[in-house]
Amino acid sequence: MCVAVWLISVTTLGTGYAQSKKLDKALKKIDNYYSSGSYSKALKSLNKFRSSAQKISPQNNYMLAYHIREARINLAMGLLDGFDNSLSNALNTSKAIFGENGVEYANTMLDVSELCSD
Numbered sequence: 001m002c003v004a005v006w007l008i009s010v011t012t013l014g015t016g017y018a019q020s021k022k023l024d025k026a027l028k029k030i031d032n033y034y035s036s037g038s039y040s041k042a043l044k045s046l047n048k049f050r051s052s053a054q055k056i057s058p059q060n061n062y063m064l065a066y067h068i069r070e071a072r073i074n075l076a077m078g079l080l081d082g083f084d085n086s087l088s089n090a091l092n093t094s095k096a097i098f099g100e101n102g103v104e105y106a107n108t109m110l111d112v113s114e115l116c117s118d
């Protein structure tokens with residue numbers, strides 16, 4: 001019985017680790033596209049990233065990264081329609097994950113304010 005529970009736990013953790021590794025790799029790819037000025041490729045990859053990140057949960061670190069990058073890429077492309085919405089989503093996601101008094105939430109506020117000043 002204990003072996004079966006241990007095996008299920010290890011399998012579940014391994015799957016979560018593989019998913020995180022895949023998402024981290026996708027973020028690097030998106031950041032490289034953005035840095036090179038390929039904003040349309042970055043946005044396309046970011047939308048694929050969102051569908052994978054949402055499978056974890058609606059509010060997680062990866063969705064926070066999604067909202068921040070979405071705002072940054074849209075700003076660089078001159079698409080201001082969803083800019084404020086992306087920033088609000090980033091702040092709400094960060095607050096839900098880290099709490100309003102967390103250091104991570106403060107870091108998100110700094111990221112958002114930096115985007116607003118650009």
